[in-house]
Amino acid sequence: MxxxxxxxxxxxxxxxxxxxxxxxxxxxxxxxxxxxxxxxxxxxxxxxxxxxxxxxxxxxxxxxxxxxxxxxxxxxxxxxxxxxxxxxxxxxxxxxxxxxxxxxxxxxxxxxxxxxxxxxxxxxxxxxxxxxxxxxxxxxxxxxxxxxxxxxxxxxxxxxxxxxxxxxxxxxxxxLEERQLTPAQVICVKGLMGDTSDNYPGVRGIGEKTAHKLVQEYGSVDGILANLDSLSKSVKVKIEADLAMLHLSRELATxxxxxxxxxxxxxxxxxxxxxxxxxxxxxxxxxxxxxxxx
The missing domain is CATH 3.40.50.1010 (5'-nuclease)
Structure with missing residues (x-):
């Protein structure tokens, strides 16, 4: 301005x-x-x-x-x-x-x-x-x-x-103060957890709390995917099983x-x-x- x-x-x-x-x-x-x-x-x-x-x-x-x-x-x-x-x-x-x-x-x-x-x-x-x-x-x-x-x-x-x-x-x-998220990370959280009101699933089995924690720890969906081997086995299996839907959900949320x-x-x-x-x-x-x- x-x-x-x-x-x-x-x-x-x-x-x-x-x-x-x-x-x-x-x-x-x-x-x-x-x-x-x-x-x-x-x-x-x-x-x-x-x-x-x-x-x-x-x-x-x-x-x-x-x-x-x-x-x-x-x-x-x-x-x-x-x-x-x-x-x-x-x-x-x-x-x-x-x-x-x-x-x-x-x-x-x-x-x-x-x-x-x-x-x-x-x-x-x-x-x-x-x-x-x-x-x-x-x-x-x-x-x-x-x-x-x-x-x-x-x-x-x-x-x-x-x-x-x-x-x-x-x-x-x-x-940042209220949610410990940047604006771009809001999209990543939605991509992971999905949105019941908009009816897209994200990654099945990953709710808001886990999505929030993962995005805070790895910065973004891309950061999470680059560090799949660092994740707990159960979270890694869930993400790998729903990888295509994760990408689609992130796109729908954008x-x-x-x-x-x-x-x-x-x-x-x-x-x-x-x-x-x-x-x-x-x-x-x-x-x-x-x-x-x-």
């Missing part, structure tokens, strides 16, 4: 849209009762999304904001491994109409909605974080720990924690940072047209949220 750019203090907030929307849906689904408009349209997830979104904007004070979205379940990862995310249940019926609604709300803030078919939101976030970190301090907002691999001196990952307005903020130093996105950074300036946003809130009967829009 140049001195001129530092003086401008530009800060880009990259929002993981689906992470916020799903979290909001389940947090605002009290005893199965879903908030609806007077015409019966479910809006509980969108309502919660706005609360989370505005809290983060107020806390991290971005000058620029972009929201990234998944664009369907078929991606280059499902082509690599047909079991990838195959265990995911269908979206709840009341959430489905809110996928388009939430993007309309984001657009009312003049925030770009970004996604690309064949890639996940994580890949779009990784690409934009890498691309724009030369001109701005980048903050990534999500609930997805996979994004910790993006942390560097210019990219801070903010993980939403239980409760409203609670965040774990990860810089390289914070990640966020792509070169998605061919066309994004005009200047269109992401955070500048709220209050009347435009309030008009959308009125349509969705979000009167209690109008105080959030200054």
């Amino acid at each position: 140049t001195e001129h750019q530092q003086a401008r203090g530009e800060r880009l907030l990259l929002v993981d849209g689906m992470a916020l929307l799903f979290r909001a849906f389940f947090a605002n689904n009290y005893g199965g009762s879903v908030r609806r408009t007077s015409t019966g349209i479910p809006v509980n997830a969108v309502y919660g999304f706005v609360r989370y979104f505005m809290d983060a904007v107020q806390k991290f004070e971005p000058t620029h904001v972009i929201c990234c979205w998944d664009m369907g379940s078929t991606t280059f990862r499902t082509a690599q491994f047909d079991g990838y995310k195959a265990n995911r249940p269908d979206a709840p019926e009341d959430l489905i109409p809110q996928f388009d609604l939430v993007k309309e709300v984001v657009a009312s803030f003049d925030v770009p909605n970004i996604g690309m078919v064949g890639y996940e939101a994580d890949d779009c976030i990784g690409t934009l974080a890498r691309r724009f970190s030369q001109q701005a301090e980048v903050f990534v907002l999500s609930g997805d720990q996979d994004l910790l691999q993006l942390v560097d001196e210019q990219v801070t990952v903010v993980i939403m924690k239980k409760g409203f307005g609670n965040y774990a903020v990860y810089t390289p130093a914070a990640l 966020i792509k940072c070169d998605v061919p996105l066309e994004v005009d950074y200047s269109l992401s300036v955070w500048s709220v047209n209050r009347a435009q946003v309030l008009n959308k809130f009125e349509e969705l009967e979000f009167r209690s949220l109008t105080a959030l829009i200054s």
